Amino acid sequence: MKPDIIIFLKRIVLFMLLFIAADQALGFLLEHIYFNQEKGQFAQTTYSVDRTHEDILVFGSSRAVRHYSPAILSKAFNMSCYNVGRDAQMIPYYTAIQDVIFNRYKPKMILLDVNSWELAPGESKYEKLSILLPYCREHPELVKYINQSSKWEKIKMLSRTYPYNSSLFILGYNYLFANRIPADDHGYAPLIGEMTDAMLEDHKRRMASGEEAKNDNSRDIDEKSLAYYEQFLAKTASSGIKTYVIISPKILNENLNYRVEKLIEIAGRFKNVKFINFSNDPRYNYRYEKFADVFHLNKQGAEEFTNDLIPLLK
Amino acid sequence: MLFNSLDFAFFFIVVTIAYFLFPHRYRWILLLGASCYFYMAFVPIYILILGFTIVIDYFAGIYIEKSEGRRRKLLLICSLVANVGVLVVFKYYNFLNESLSYIIGDFGYKNPIPYLSILLPIGLSFHTFQAMSYTIEVYRGNQKAEKHFGIYSLYVMFYPQLVAGPIERPQNILHQMHEKHEFEYARVVSGLQLMLWGFFKKLVVADRLSIYVNAVYGHPDLHNGSTVVIASLFFAIQIYCDFSGYSDIAIGCARVMGYDLMINFRRPYFSKSISEFWGRWHISLSTWFRDYLYIPLGGNRVARQRVYLNLMIVFIVSGIWHGANYTFIIWGLLHGFYSLSGMILKPYREKLVEKIKINSHILNVLNIVLTILLVTFAWIFFRAATLGDAWSLIRNLKSFGEKPFVGDGISNMAHSILAIVLLFIVEYKMEYITDKFNFFSHKLAWVRWSAVIIALFIIMLFGVFSGGQFIYFQF
Structure with a gap:
């Protein structure tokens, strides 16, 4: 038995050393590819985290990325603007990004696009923060956000390869075929195309079903997200930044629900923060020609909305 | 505790190292303790259900071996009823009750039997079936009744296969729990x-x-x-x-x-x-x-x-x-x-x-x-x-x-x-x-x-x- 154990222990140590070396080498290569992306979501996030310097910043999820045109905002205010929104992310992400950006500089104006579903309970919004893993080495302040998804994230972060989990395809494609990827306009990536009447009818049917209605009217709130939202606004308010919390247009009009009331109530606690709600605006509700899908305006709708928004920001 | 978690990775490393460090005669204690911990990481209270079936089947096995004729069969039936009973209560009760409500509702009656608000214990069907195979094999004379309560408990609770099998047979696994296992590279x-x-x-x-x-x-x-x-x-x-x-x-x-x-x-x-x-x-x-x-x-x-x-x-x-x-x-x-x-x-x-x-x-x-x-x-x-x-x-x-x-x-x-x-x-x-x-x-x-x-x-x-x-x- 003893010789077997000794051989095993020796080999396991050697194996671990080899594995660590391979992990460092592969991680270094992936890091190089990741931080040298010229276009696409990774490049946009890297810019948001490391290089933003604009006067106006737009925060939010895919609805922020698709709905707010920095070119129109820049022109209206004669200030530079960048859209730091990211697809499929929610309040914890904006707060983490804000933390990193504010350590570097303070913008003059912030637009924060929010939605009631962001306050719904669920762990997935914290798991999705793993997209920030590549930045943790340079920005340790992000670690506390990433640790929300699991107590083991710190251990996993010991690996240099793990931060690129599930991103290899996009990473490789964006690196090799950068010329095929449409360039974003200061973080803004409008959607092309129009929704159809049939898509609208399908969506109406789904929204009317018990499950969706129950979700929308639920009083269950993710307290952690609410705290992050409050932290976000407290930080902008204490820095004296003009901040607008906005619910951008929706295809179906939406009654004020408990979660929206909470968003409004918290925004109301801060002096420099104004809440703007477009969710019941008849210029957009049921106007499927202005939407690309049930959640997002198309380019025409987005630019119209940005123009409609400007007078409310002045 | 899920296999695909780092909690399990640490648990596995610690238990395995301890297993080879422990003298053979104490290893069953280590494995049984580890298995209890593993199971209780899901819903702790449900260990009592496991405990219930373990006690029933342990004594059933011993008495079945000692008995003959109708008494032997009766003991087997008692053990099977206890096991299936646990399954019925925790897994099928609400389903059966709902089906009853549906049937009698068609005749205009309201079902007076209340629903139970209980969670299904993890892997219940697996360990129940494994426990049942033990008493059946003892009854058939293919397996000797296990006299060591700890080893029998380990047979039902062995953590690698406790919650999702394989559903083992006593002839394959019980004797292994008595044997000394050396570290083999x-x-x-x-x-x-x-x-x-x-x-x-x-x-x-x-x-x-x-x-x-x-x-x-x-x-x-x-x-x-x-x-x-x-x-x-x-x-x-x-x-x-x-x-x-x-x-x-x-x-x-x-x-x-x-x-x-x-x-x-x-x-x-x-x-x-x-x-x-x-x-x-x-x-x-x-x-x-x-x-x-x-x-x-x-x-x-x-x-x-x-x-x-x-x-x-x-x-x-x-x-x-x-x-x-x-x-x-x-x-x-x-x-x-x-x-x-x-x-x-x-x-x-x-x-x-x-x-x-x-x-x-x-x-x-x-x-x-x-x-x-x-x-x-x-x-x-x-x-x-x-x-x-x-x-x-x-x-x-x-x-x-x-x-x-x-x-x-x-x-x-x-x-x-x-x-x-x-x-x-x-x-x-x-x-x-x-x-x-x-x-x-x-x-x-x-x-x-x-x-x-x-x-x-x-x-x-x-x-x-x-x-x-x-x-x-x-x-």
Whole structure:
């Protein structure tokens, strides 16, 4: 038995050393590819985290990325603007990004696009923060956000390869075929195309079903997200930044629900923060020609909305 | 505690090191304590249910061995009733009550029996069936009653197979719990490699495919036929990788400590018929039903019509075993129907094949494809939340050919396809090319080590690490 154990222990140590070396080498290569992306979501996030310097910043999820045109905002205010929104992310992400950006500089104006579903309970919004893993080495302040998804994230972060989990395809494609990827306009990536009447009818049917209605009217709130939202606004308010919390247009009009009331109530606690709600605006509700899908305006709708928004920001 | 969590990784390392450090006579205490801790990491209070069945079956085994005649049979029945009773209360009570409400509601009556708000204890059907196999084997005289209460408890609670099998037989595992297991290098490495393969199946394949499957099956009325076909084929692969991945981890984990658990899967999607499929899928359960239900009902040694009836009974019970829902019963019925049709049509099929003189390789491929399609169709009922959902999905099949839903971005679909391709290559090699490309057992150390390192990086880069539950835990 003893010789077997000794051989095993020796080999396991050697194996671990080899594995660590391979992990460092592969991680270094992936890091190089990741931080040298010229276009696409990774490049946009890297810019948001490391290089933003604009006067106006737009925060939010895919609805922020698709709905707010920095070119129109820049022109209206004669200030530079960048859209730091990211697809499929929610309040914890904006707060983490804000933390990193504010350590570097303070913008003059912030637009924060929010939605009631962001306050719904669920762990997935914290798991999705793993997209920030590549930045943790340079920005340790992000670690506390990433640790929300699991107590083991710190251990996993010991690996240099793990931060690129599930991103290899996009990473490789964006690196090799950068010329095929449409360039974003200061973080803004409008959607092309129009929704159809049939898509609208399908969506109406789904929204009317018990499950969706129950979700929308639920009083269950993710307290952690609410705290992050409050932290976000407290930080902008204490820095004296003009901040607008906005619910951008929706295809179906939406009654004020408990979660929206909470968003409004918290925004109301801060002096420099104004809440703007477009969710019941008849210029957009049921106007499927202005939407690309049930959640997002198309380019025409987005630019119209940005123009409609400007007078409310002045 | 899920196998696919770092909690388990630490638990496994600590328990295994302690296991080899402990003197043999105390190892059962360590393993029993570790198994209790493992089980209590889910819902602590449910250990009492396990405790209840363990005490009943332990004494039942001893008294059955000592008794003869009617008393012996009566003791067996008492033990089986206690075990099945636990299953009925915790798994089927609300389902039966709801069915009763539905039936008497048709006659204008209100069901006065209250519903129970209880969670299903994890892996209940697995450890109950394992416990039942013990008393049945003692009754049959194939197994001596275990006098050591701790060892018997360990037989039911052995943590690698406690919550999702393989459902062991006492003849295979009980004696191993008395034997001294030395640290054997080759065995430990082979166990770890099997665990690695299990993790690949679970993290890279099953949990990846589940993202698309959940999106489609979560909204059954919204998707077209092409999407339903893709999601159902994905589910067929997902459930295989989820469950066989668990079994591989369990078998590997036990092997590291010197225990041999029974094999549970043998690449079922290479089956050329439904009967072959059941010889390769969840073997520990299908042989359980064969030994303790099908054969006692008369098996094949009765009139033809009775054989058909026995077969249908086994498949319906198998469906019910999986869950308290009509979807599982339909799933079982479908498999019963497939098996019956296979038996009835066999002579005609053979004649037809002889007549058209089809190449045997092509015939094998056609049979494999047909088996996969039949099994996948039945999985629709298994995966759907309700019969209504299953019907919606089947109805939507008529729009097959329309552009399918891609899911949450092309990246996930690309990862899913890559995972399936890798799985297919490895399984094909295991099935048909057993003597070549054995990188994990290659004579050159650098080949073996490179293979393991590459496998680890594939898991790290392509795996889904959000701690997805194993599907079979709910059974």
